Amino acid sequence: MLKFDPNLRWLFTELPMQERYAAAASAGFGGVEVAFPYAQPAAEMARVLDDNGLELVQILSPFDWDAGERGIGALPGRREAFRASIRIALDYSARVGKPMIHVMPGNIGPDLDPVRCMELFRENIAWAADAAAEDGITLILEPCCAARFPDFLYHRLDEGVEVIRALNRDNVKLCFDTFHVQMEEGAIAQRLHQVYPYVGHIQVGNVPGRHEPGTGEIHFPYLFSELEKLGWDRWIGCEYTPSGPTFDTLGWGKPYGIGAPRPRSGFELPHHSQ
Numbered sequence: 001m002l003k004f005d006p007n008l009r010w011l012f013t014e015l016p017m018q019e020r021y022a023a024a025a026s027a028g029f030g031g032v033e034v035a036f037p038y039a040q041p042a043a044e045m046a047r048v049l050d051d052n053g054l055e056l057v058q059i060l061s062p063f064d065w066d067a068g069e070r071g072i073g074a075l076p077g078r079r080e081a082f083r084a085s086i087r088i089a090l091d092y093s094a095r096v097g098k099p100m101i102h103v104m105p106g107n108i109g110p111d112l113d114p115v116r117c118m119e120l121f122r123e124n125i126a127w128a129a130d131a132a133a134e135d136g137i138t139l140i141l142e143p144c145c146a147a148r149f150p151d152f153l154y155h156r157l158d159e160g161v162e163v164i165r166a167l168n169r170d171n172v173k174l175c176f177d178t179f180h181v182q183m184e185e186g187a188i189a190q191r192l193h194q195v196y197p198y199v200g201h202i203q204v205g206n207v208p209g210r211h212e213p214g215t216g217e218i219h220f221p222y223l224f225s226e227l228e229k230l231g232w233d234r235w236i237g238c239e240y241t242p243s244g245p246t247f248d249t250l251g252w253g254k255p256y257g258i259g260a261p262r263p264r265s266g267f268e269l270p271h272h273s274q
């Protein structure tokens with residue numbers, strides 16, 4: 001059966017961060033993704049995961065999102081900062097069950113040469129992959145659509161595949177995020193088959209609105225049946241903005257054991273606010 005994990009930056013945001021883990025577990029999820037978990041000491045995170053029977057599936061290597069950065073992996077002059085960020089991510093990952101690490105390249109402003117930035121990204125990822133291999137950790141590359149990150153180094157799957165092929169490291173994989181693929185390329189099922197050997201993670205979000213399966217133009221029952229036929233047995237991240245309170249929007253997950261927990265006496269569903 002396909003297995004799904006919510007990204008806690010997107011789902012269960014009605015609740016304070018610390019309550020989202022239990023909410024995810026109560027909805028039947030066995031894993032979660034947390035973009036930047038670093039404020040929480042790794043030992044404490046490991047305990048929260050353990051208490052809730054959850055696996056941490058993916059994290060990002062750190063950078064200053066709030067300052068507008070979208071990674072630093074391809075930015076000239078940031079090599080030492082990049083290496084430091086990878087060391088932090090690897091150390092954290094190793095202590096919380098070795099989630100995959102998504103390494104983002106960054107925005108390539110008009111003053112930067114995109115070709116040189118791509119070369120630099122490859123060099124940096126090669127270094128990071130070798131460091132990650134020592135701990136048995138996988139790095140994830142995710143081309144993101146121009147609608148979300150207009151200046152991002154790469155937007156299309158093939159650009160990610162090219163990096164992965166050039167590096168030829170077993171622990172560098174592609175994230176196939178349905179939202180980005182639909183926005184940028186379309187023909188999702190065909191694209192999935194074409195790049196499948198390189199895919200290490202899948203994320204789902206619909207178009208338009210980046211909401212849950214069942215809301216938009218992507219027909220997820222078909223895509224999920226294709227994944228089943230392919231034998232996909234890794235995680236599928238839920239990275240969408242629920243179109244209503246999170247628990248009320250999990251209907252799509254019923255065939256996979258996901259949904260709002262049945263209220264028991266003495267158990268109250270968390271209060272949701274939009």
Ligand SMILES: O=C(O)[C@@H](O)C(=O)CO
Nearest residue numbers: 102142144148177203239
């Ligand atoms: O698709 C996305 O936006 C993410 O997977 C991400 O990690 C960067 O926001």
Ligand SMILES: [Mg+2]
Nearest residue numbers: 142177203239
């Ligand atoms: Mg994504």
